[in-house]
Amino acid sequence: MPVEHRVAARGRLRARVVGVVAGRVSVPGMGQEGEGGASGRGRCVGWPALDERRGPLQASLGTLGQRLQPGMADSAQAQKLVYLVTGGCGFLGEHVVRMLLQREPRLGELRVFDRHLGPWLEELKTGPVRVTAIQGDVTEAHEVAAAVAGAHVVIHTAGLVDVFGRASPETIHEVNVQGTRNVIEACVQTGTRFLVYTSSMEVVGPNTKGHPFYRGNEDTLYEAVHRHPYPCSKALAERLVLEANGREVHGGLPLVTCALRPTGIYGEGHQIMRDFYRQGLRLGGWLFRAIPASVEHGRVYVGNVAWMHVLAARELERRAALMGGQVYFCYDGSPYKSYEDFNMEFLGPCGLQLVGARPLLPYWLLVFLAALNALLQWLLRPLVLYAPLLNPYTLAVANTTFTVSTDKAQRHFGYEPLFSWEDSRTRTILWVQAAGSSAQ
Numbered sequence: 212m213p214v215e216h217r218v219a220a221r222g223r224l225r226a227r228v229v230g231v232v233a234g235r236v237s238v239p240g241m242g243q244e245g246e247g248g249a250s251g252r253g254r255c256v257g258w259p260a261l262d263e264r265r266g267p268l269q270a271s272l273g274t275l276g277q278r279l280q281p282g283m284a285d286s287a288q289a290q291k292l293v294y295l296v297t298g299g300c301g302f303l304g305e306h307v308v309r310m311l312l313q314r315e316p317r318l319g320e321l322r323v324f325d326r327h328l329g330p331w332l333e334e335l336k337t338g339p340v341r342v343t344a345i346q347g348d349v350t351e352a353h354e355v356a357a358a359v360a361g362a363h364v365v366i367h368t369a370g371l372v373d374v375f376g377r378a379s380p381e382t383i384h385e386v387n388v389q390g391t392r393n394v395i396e397a398c399v400q401t402g403t404r405f406l407v408y409t410s411s412m413e414v415v416g417p418n419t420k421g422h423p424f425y426r427g428n429e430d431t432l433y434e435a436v437h438r439h440p441y442p443c444s445k446a447l448a449e450r451l452v453l454e455a456n457g458r459e460v461h462g463g464l465p466l467v468t469c470a471l472r473p474t475g476i477y478g479e480g481h482q483i484m485r486d487f488y489r490q491g492l493r494l495g496g497w498l499f500r501a502i503p504a505s506v507e508h509g510r511v512y513v514g515n516v517a518w519m520h521v522l523a524a525r526e527l528e529r530r531a532a533l534m535g536g537q538v539y540f541c542y543d544g545s546p547y548k549s550y551e552d553f554n555m556e557f558l559g560p561c562g563l564q565l566v567g568a569r570p571l572l573p574y575w576l577l578v579f580l581a582a583l584n585a586l587l588q589w590l591l592r593p594l595v596l597y598a599p600l601l602n603p604y605t606l607a608v609a610n611t612t613f614t615v616s617t618d619k620a621q622r623h624f625g626y627e628p629l630f631s632w633e634d635s636r637t638r639t640i641l642w643v644q645a646a647g648s649s650a651q
């Protein structure tokens with residue numbers, strides 16, 4: 212029987228435990244020492260400075276921090292660790308949760324924290340590891356603190372991923388920046404020493420000028436200028452995480468942090484891929500090329516991104532001096548292709564065809580349509596949410612080469628992709644087929 216247990220906070224019952232079951236950045240103009248570079252420390256146009264908004268965690272924590280002193284090396288239970296995954300029911304989060312259960316031998320308890328808990332968590336009840344599902348909101352400092360208390364490692368993957376204008380810029384900032392600040396403060400106050408943050412390639416680019424980032428790595432110089440709320444928020448949050456590295460946590464030991472930057476993630480559970488598939492089915496099996504095939508877009512398989520998180524979290528203690536404060540692009544053997552050609556690797560075997568060796572519409576017309584969509588979104592906002600895939604930002608991302616080529620994660624913590632390109636492709640195709648047939 213799942214144990215129902217609620218965490219009281221601020222007089223209200225909010226974070227809800229619903230089941231208990233078995234680079235240092237060195238950036239142009241920003242300058243921190245060491246390896247790490249192509250960074251989100253670029254300009255974020257129109258957003259508050261980082262230290263303008265402090266979370267209320269200290270006040271809401273009370274004596275929590277004094278009771279709990281997790282330390283991986285010193286603990287008598289060094290072999291059995293408590294992990295917390297925020298956003299553990301999202302696309303990436305679910306893969307991280309499953310990967311930890313499969314591949315982390317020292318896992319003693321896994322806490323899955325999310326605003327919306329997935330029903331699939333129930334199936335994890337039967338395993339040997341205690342899985343604790345916590346319904347909570349990262350913007351609520353006391354809920355985060357309650358979840359973090361006693362954890363040895365936090366993998367912070369919760370985020371509001373919105374490049375389509377569904378959420379307001381303020382909400383995106385609140386979840387991605389303030390939520391991350393709450394996680395950091397919770398670690399400091401409760402004595403949790405190891406924090407892995409899921410950042411994004413978008414803290415680097417593509418920038419608003421459309422400069423290509425061609426097979427770049429963490430040290431590639433690139434002018435990062437953010438205007439859109441999502442990349443802005445990810446860049447600010449990443450900076451918070453990296454700057455928190457070395458802070459003294461409760462118990463006197465230093466916090467060790469790192470940030471992983473996936474490019475466009477694909478794989479089982481990828482909703483945009485499923486949307487393209489359904490759109491193709493609606494159009495009689497055809498998709499129409501919009502972006503030149505020569506524009507390369509970085510993609511990485513979700514299983515490998517999850518594996519990278521698990522490895523980074525595992526190695527943070529042993530390699531703290533090397534990994535602390537570092538950024539790592541997520542990479543694997545997925546081929547360099549345009550966004551649409553890459554999608555066709557999966558959608559093709561599912562029966563769709565991409566029409567046109569070249570874009571069927573002139574680029575200026577796409578720019579016009581994207582601007583029109585943005586205008587319609589703004590006009591209709593009081594009445595209805597109009598959030599199509601095409602807008603000026605998504606067009607710019609899709610139409611700008613952004614690919615990474617690096618081995619930093621391999622050098623720093625021994626990462627090798629767990630899934631070959633062939634495996635990643637097959638798994639994704641099977642998922643698209645299943646997702647498509649369940650939609651019909």
Ligand SMILES: NC(=O)c1ccc[n+]([C@@H]2O[C@H](COP(=O)([O-])OP(=O)(O)OC[C@H]3O[C@@H](n4cnc5c(N)ncnc54)[C@H](O)[C@@H]3O)[C@@H](O)[C@H]2O)c1
Nearest residue numbers: 298300301302303325326348349368369370411473475476
């Ligand atoms: N999908 C990609 O291509 C991609 C690429 C690079 C980086 N990322 C990053 O990876 C992370 C996960 O992205 P995803 O694609 O799995 O997105 P997702 O939306 O599938 O997952 C995010 C999860 O966070 C949870 N969440 C959102 N707001 C929350 C809140 N206030 N409190 C608690 N939980 C909350 C959601 O419920 C969801 O389960 C994000 O931080 C995102 O920025 C994603």
Ligand SMILES: CC(C)CCC[C@@H](C)[C@H]1CC[C@H]2[C@@H]3[C@H](O)C=C4C[C@@H](O)CC[C@]4(C)[C@H]3CC[C@]12C
Nearest residue numbers: 372374411413474475501550600605606608609
């Ligand atoms: C112009 C149209 C034909 C195609 C529109 C495609 C567009 C919706 C796609 C293209 C690139 C996609 C982004 C890219 O893969 C990387 C990320 C980083 C991640 O942090 C969040 C998701 C995001 C922004 C993808 C969103 C969808 C995009 C813009």
